[in-house]
Amino acid sequence: MELFYSCDIEDGVLRLDAEESGHCVRVLRHRAGDEICVIDGCGTLLRCVLTDADPKGATAQIIGRESGFGSHPYRLTMAVCPTKNIDRYEWFAEKATEIGLDVLAPVIGDRSERKVLKTERLERLVKSAAKQSLKGAIPEVREPVSVKEFIASVPDDAVKMICYCFEGEKKSVREALSEAAGSGLLPHVRKGQNRQEVPAAQPCASPDIYILIGPEGDFSPEEAALALSRGWIPVTLGNSRLRTETAALVAATMVYSEF
Amino acid sequence: MELFYSCDIEDGVLRLDAEESGHCVRVLRHRAGDEICVIDGCGTLLRCVLTDADPKGATAQIIGRESGFGSHPYRLTMAVCPTKNIDRYEWFAEKATEIGLDVLAPVIGDRSERKVLKTERLERLVKSAAKQSLKGAIPEVREPVSVKEFIASVPDDAVKMICYCFEGEKKSVREALSEAAGSGLLPHVRKGQNRQEVPAAQPCASPDIYILIGPEGDFSPEEAALALSRGWIPVTLGNSRLRTETAALVAATMVYSEF
Numbered sequence: 102m103e104l105f106y107s108c109d110i111e112d113g114v115l116r117l118d119a120e121e122s123g124h125c126v127r128v129l130r131h132r133a134g135d136e137i138c139v140i141d142g143c144g145t146l147l148r149c150v151l152t153d154a155d156p157k158g159a160t161a162q163i164i165g166r167e168s169g170f171g172s173h174p175y176r177l178t179m180a181v182c183p184t185k186n187i188d189r190y191e192w193f194a195e196k197a198t199e200i201g202l203d204v205l206a207p208v209i210g211d212r213s214e215r216k217v218l219k220t221e222r223l224e225r226l227v228k229s230a231a232k233q234s235l236k237g238a239i240p241e242v243r244e245p246v247s248v249k250e251f252i253a254s255v256p257d258d259a260v261k262m263i264c265y266c267f268e269g270e271k272k273s274v275r276e277a278l279s280e281a282a283g284s285g286l287l288p289h290v291r292k293g294q295n296r297q298e299v300p301a302a303q304p305c306a307s308p309d310i311y312i313l314i315g316p317e318g319d320f321s322p323e324e325a326a327l328a329l330s331r332g333w334i335p336v337t338l339g340n341s342r343l344r345t346e347t348a349a350l351v352a353a354t355m356v357y358s359e360f
Numbered sequence: 361m362e363l364f365y366s367c368d369i370e371d372g373v374l375r376l377d378a379e380e381s382g383h384c385v386r387v388l389r390h391r392a393g394d395e396i397c398v399i400d401g402c403g404t405l406l407r408c409v410l411t412d413a414d415p416k417g418a419t420a421q422i423i424g425r426e427s428g429f430g431s432h433p434y435r436l437t438m439a440v441c442p443t444k445n446i447d448r449y450e451w452f453a454e455k456a457t458e459i460g461l462d463v464l465a466p467v468i469g470d471r472s473e474r475k476v477l478k479t480e481r482l483e484r485l486v487k488s489a490a491k492q493s494l495k496g497a498i499p500e501v502r503e504p505v506s507v508k509e510f511i512a513s514v515p516d517d518a519v520k521m522i523c524y525c526f527e528g529e530k531k532s533v534r535e536a537l538s539e540a541a542g543s544g545l546l547p548h549v550r551k552g553q554n555r556q557e558v559p560a561a562q563p564c565a566s567p568d569i570y571i572l573i574g575p576e577g578d579f580s581p582e583e584a585a586l587a588l589s590r591g592w593i594p595v596t597l598g599n600s601r602l603r604t605e606t607a608a609l610v611a612a613t614m615v616y617s618e619f
Contacts, residue, residue, distance in 0.1 A: 173600070192451065199606050234601045275617070339616055341432070342493045347458050354613040357598055358534070 103129060104146075104232040105139045106239070113163045115139060115149065122159040125151070137161060140232065142239040146170035170237030174360050176307040178204035180251050181349045182316035183215045193346040194223050197353045198230035198240050207245040212318035218245050248324045252313070252331055259309035260286055263333040264348055266319045271337040274355035281308070310356055312336075314349045362388060363405075363491040364398045365498070372422045374398060374408065381418040384410070396420060399491065401498040405429035429496030433619050434546070435566040437463040439510050440608045441575035442474045452605040453482050456612045457489035457499050466504040471577035477504050507583045511572070511590055518568035519545055520592040523607055525578045530596040533614035540567070569615055571595075573608045 105125055109116040117125060117139070125131050133154045139147045139161065145168045149161035179202060184190045194205055205227065207218045223242045231239040246254070255261055260281040262274065272280070286308055313328065320328075329335070338351050364384055368375040376384060376398070384390045392413045398406045398420065404427045408420035438461060443449045453464055464486065466477045482501045490498040505513070514520055519540040521533065531539070540546045546567040572587065579587075588594070597610050 171599075171601070196606055196609070199602055200600055200610060233603075236600075273617075339619075340430075341459055341495075341616070342430070343458055344492075347455055350455070350609070351459060351613050351616070354610050355617050357600070357610070358532075358614050358617065360598075 102138060102235065104235065105137060106142055106228060106232060107139050107147075108142055110141060110147070110163070114152075115147065115161050115163060117159045117161070119157050123156050125159055126154045126156040131159075136164075140170065140237045140239070142228070142231075142237075144169055144172055144238040146237045167237070171231075171235045172238065173201040173357070174307060175201075175356065176203045176309050177201060177353065177356055178206055178255075178309070178311045179314070179349055179353060180206040180208045180248075180311065181314040182210045182213050182248070182345065183207050183218045183245070184345050185214050185317065187215070187218070189344065189346040190218075191223060191226055193349050194240075194242075195226050195230045196350050198227045198236070199234040200350070200353050201357045202227070202240045202353060203238070204241045204243065206243040206251060208248045208251045208313070209245050210248045210316045210318075211321035211324060213316040214318070215316075220244060248313070248315070248320065249327055252324070252328050252333065255311050255331070256309065257332065258286065259311050261311045261313070261328075261331070261333040262336045262352070263313040263320075263325070263328045264336055264338055264352060265315055265325050267322070267325050267335075269335060271335045274336050274338070274352060275359055277334045277336050278310075278356065278359050312349070312352045312356070314345060314352065317345055361397060361494065363494065364396060365401055365487060365491060366398050366406075367401055369400060369406070369422070373411075374406065374420055374422060376418045376420070378416050382415050384418055385413045385415040390418075395423075399429065399496045399498070401487070401490075401496075403428055403431055403497040405496045426496070430490075430494045431497060432460040432616070433566060434460075434615065435462045435568050436460060436612065436615055437465055437514075437568070437570045438573070438608055438612060439465040439467045439507075439570065440573040441469045441472050441507070441604065442466050442477045442504070443604050444473050444576065446474070446477075448603065448605040449477075450482060450485055452608050453499075453501075454485050454489045455609050457486045457495070458493040459609070459612050460616045461486070461499045461612060462497070463500045463502060465502040465510060467507045467510045467572070468504050469507045469575045469577075470580035470583055472575040473577070474575075479503060507572070507574070507579065508586055511583070511587050511592065514570050514590070515568065516591065517545065518570050520570045520572070520587075520590070521595040521611070522572040522579075522584070522587045522592040523595055523597055523611060524574055524584050526581070526584055526594075528594060530594045533595050533597070533611060534618055536593045536595050537569075537615065537618050571608070571611045571615070573604060573611065576604055 107115045148165035153160040227240045366374045407424035412419040486499045
């Protein structure tokens with residue numbers, strides 16, 4: 102199934118931008134009257150009939166809508182410090198989108214070697230990964246902020262997990278999620294039961310989960326202390342020594358496997 | 361910590377090959393008398409003193425050994441059909457090594473578009489990933505065999521999981537491992553308790569876990585039927601539509617997170 106994307110939707114009619122139109126009409130040779138599937142990037146799949154096969158700006162009539170298309174029953178924000186080698190970060194963004202990601206928030210730590218990040222390429226990557234993995238929602242890619250700004254910006258009632266190398270008691274991601282479920286923060290987590298039984302959550306009911314991953318040189322003690330003071334739970338990703346982007350993907354997978 | 365690799369070890373003395381010697385002496389400028397750490401690729405970390413800093417063939421005296429260095433309490437064989445784009449397969453091999461992998465067994469399915477695979481690059485990748493992630497053991501990379509040959513070659517008493525898209529009852533990886541633990545196949549699986557409590561298993565005690573992942577076009581019905589007839593457990597990796605290499609890494613991570 103080939104998905105297109107459009108955010109230009111009005112009165113049951115949508116328009117594809119030049120890039121999507123070219124792919125639809127020139128590459129895939131769709132013609133007026135063909136049925137195509139379009140995502141709105143916010144979670145809805147739109148079944149459409151192509152009405153104008155203009156390769157620079159195709160239009161289509163919406164004949165059906167499926168909300169929560171390819172959704173997951175939680176809302177995951179991954180706040181990850183950009184890696185020195187940006188390919189590894191882009192790889193993470195693509196894979197996390199396939200698995201289940203809602204917000205990619207690049208954060209710059211006190212010890213980050215990379216202090217700047219262009220988000221355009223990331224936006225293109227997560228859009229194409231979302232279409233490729235049949236998801237109606239495209240992850241939001243935020244502009245980079247400092248780790249301290251990010252920590253301060255996260256609501257108190259979210260489940261907030263931080264991965265760092267400092268000593269001290271740490272929970273597994275599963276334990277942190279189970280305790281959050283016990284406290285009512287995570288209505289849908291099923292603590293190891295067959296996730297296929299888990300009902301699709303309404304967006305409004307999706308629990309907010311935040312995971313914070315530091316740079317190659319780890320967080321500064323000040324950043325770690327601030328997170329702890331704001332109720333972030335230190336979690337362990339197991340005994341393997343993982344690169345930043347691998348740790349981020351393992352954490353996203355551990356969340357995914359709990360629902 | 362910088363690790364070197366040597367399989368040329370005799371009477372407490374080891375020799376680094378030309379590549380490792382060059383890296384040790386030319387790049388890192390180690391001199392005779394320096395302490396270096398070397399892995400034997402079979403799980404042991406060797407603490408050594410460099411005795412001859414020959415950039416083409418350095419030798420070192422072993423002064424300490426640490427077995428089970430960076431080990432995990434299970435033995436995981438990932439049998440994965442090579443992807444059309446080999447970069448994605450190499451990426452999986454590198455990441456799975458970081459997380460925990462013992463054997464990479466490329467398998468060719470009836471529907472595989474890629475029928476041949478050179479293993480030299482994969483061997484170099486997993487060796488460098490093992491050193492980078494501080495593991496004493498380097499995953500074994502097997503020569504490709506057909507899916508049917510592979511299925512027939514796996515011992516009956518191993519935990520064997522297959523990921524396919526055919527209909528029918530499927531278990532989660534966690535359920536499959538928990539049931540295996542219940543049947544005594546997996547002495548170390550802890551069903552969701554804090555994995556930090558899990559004692560490091562002796563190699564001989566490590567449960568044998570096999571995961572089989574098909575090509576982009578899935579397994580053929582004959583391959584799936586053969587696997588079922590040989591006791592392979594169909595597992596689900598959740599509701600997300602994952603690429604071959606992503607599915608393989610998610611499966612490896614799901615095993616990792618159970619120990």
